[in-house]
Amino acid sequence: MGRRLSTRLFNVCIASLCKAHKLEKAESVIIDGIRLGVLPDVVTYNILIDAYCRFIGFDAGYSILHRMREAGLTPDIISYNSLLAGATRNCQIDQSLDLFDEMIQRGIPPDVWSYNTLMHCFFKLGKPDVANKVFKDIILGEHSPSTATFNIMMNGLCKNGYTYNALMLFRNLQRHGFEPGLVTYNILVTGLCKIGRLGSARRILKEIGESGHIPNAITYTTVLKCFFRKKKFLEGLELLSEMKSKGYTYDGFAYCTVIGALVKIGKVKEAAEYMMDMMKTGIELDMVTYNTLINMYCKTGEFEEAYKLLDEIEKKGLECDRYTHTIMIDGLCKAGNIEGAAQHLKYMNMLGFDSNLVALNCFVDGLCKVGQTDDAMKVYKSMEVRDSFTYSSLVQNLCRERRYHSAAKLLLSCLRSGMKILKSAQRAVLLGLRHSGFPGEAKKLKSKIRIARILSH
DNA sequence: TTAGGGTTAG
Structure with missing residues (x-):
């Protein structure tokens, strides 16, 4: 014994x-x-x-x-x-x-x-x-399925683009007496939020209440994230105050969602309050939390604080990831410190993060914003991979400099590679050409855009 | 022992 x-x-x-x-x-x-x-x-x-x-x-x-x-x-x-x-x-x-x-x-x-x-x-x-x-083998076989069997099935269906099938399975199971747990509900809420079906997600949220379960951190952060992603900031903030009034305790995930969202809509003061709250709870900071905080400091221009956190990360034995570097590069660019951004880019490459598309996109945009558009074009030409962000940013910046012909050329090469481009960037080129004495060019470009779109489908 | 939520750019 x-x-x-x-x-x-x-x-x-x-x-x-x-x-x-x-x-x-x-x-x-x-x-x-x-x-x-x-x-x-x-x-x-x-x-x-x-x-x-x-x-x-x-x-x-x-x-x-x-x-x-x-x-x-x-x-x-x-x-x-x-x-x-x-x-x-x-x-x-x-x-x-x-x-x-x-x-x-x-x-x-x-x-x-x-x-x-x-x-x-x-x-x-x-x-x-x-x-x-x-799944069928489990159902028909000698083992009786567990709750996890259904959860994994529904989660898998959602993750593979079959959210409605997951919902149908859920309803079917309910008819057969299946009593969903909070995890099941959260899987469905996540699936529905991911495909942007906020209405259906809300219905499930209501069902959670009716079922006697209490929504947890995961439920709230999922819905909150969806509100902010769909730019429903007001509703997001309302949900946030609902959470607060219910005396809801946040965990690291919830804090990151809230702080990240508030920074995004420019409410940095509120974001800082949540950060203080988080620090008081004594939550162990991981890389995602650090990245969220570094992003906040970069957006408020408090680089000293950001660098302090970078030191802290190192002391803790954690390693900065591609998010950290991208956040720093973008922050430095936005603050007009293009030299610093270039240095950080070099540092990042030295560490072995060699193909960071998002960081390069930020750098390209940053160069344009400080008037070094030709340098931005050089970087663009050296890039192995480009995406819709690369093109949209360059096209918009070229238009701002009234270089509509170059912008038109880039616009077409983007569409011809089968990528989308921001509608506002397209409009800027067409309007620019029209109003700078090239209405014929604008008309031709419009037809070319149409053909490029047809061919890319 | 399995399943669910968080961070970057135009």
Whole structure:
């Protein structure tokens, strides 16, 4: 009894170290434990499999299985399901299928979790048809489906562009007595918001209330994000105050949504208030949170604060990502510090972030804004990949300098490459040509635009 | 052990 209890406590300790990403420490605790006579059991190894899969990779997780056998222990269904989850996280379907073979061979029959994970893997690979076959197999097979089976199915359908099918499945299940949990509702709300069906999303939100569930951070941030994306700022702010009046506690995700949205609509003062709130709660800042804050400081021109955060990130052992660099480059450009932006771009390339389209687009726009349009054109010509942002920005800036013929040329090459361009950029070129004494050119351009559009469809 | 929300540009 004493021995079992200490192994359990030992596993709790290993699990919390693994959760905190401290794998080396967890390993050294295991060694200490062995010295003290507490031997790792199947649960210990299962915790390690999951952590190694999550933080290092599938192969590292799989190697724990060997260690387990060497220690004289037999992997169980949880060991295999953790490995399946690891393979699914990286969309390694071959490894998943090999694991199924291995499980059957070793006399550990896959359970409903194994099939759920397999179905999830096919959805992640963008193969909803195969995923659907797995789903049918679960329904008709010997295992009864779990709530997660339906959740993974509905989530997979939404992510693969079949949100309405997910909604139909949901209604069908409800008719058969299925009682959705908050996760199910959130999956549907997310799916509907992603395709812009705010009305339907709101109906689901109402149903959540009627079902007796209480919407959580995820529900709110999802709907909030959708309001802001659809430029329904007023409704977004109303929802925000509703959340506030309900005494709703935010987490890091919710704070990022709110701060990001407020910065976007220029309400930086309010954004800063939310930032202070967030700091008070003592939330552990991750890269996304840092990026959100750096973006806020860049937009208010407080670069010193932004650089302080960059130092803090480094001290914490975190690594800036492409968002961080893009935010810095855009911020410096917007503040007119094109030199600083160019330097940061070089620094970013030095770090190995070599094909950052968004950062280059910001730089091109920044160069135009300080009147260095020819330099912007040079950068544009050197770019391996361009998108609708690149062209829209250049065309608009060329028009501002009354260089309508160059703008027209770029406009056409954009449309001829099958990309869209901002309507306002198109209008600027056509109006510019017309009003600067080239109405004939404008007319010709209009026809060319029409043909380019037809050909690109 | 599985599933859901957050950060960048015209």
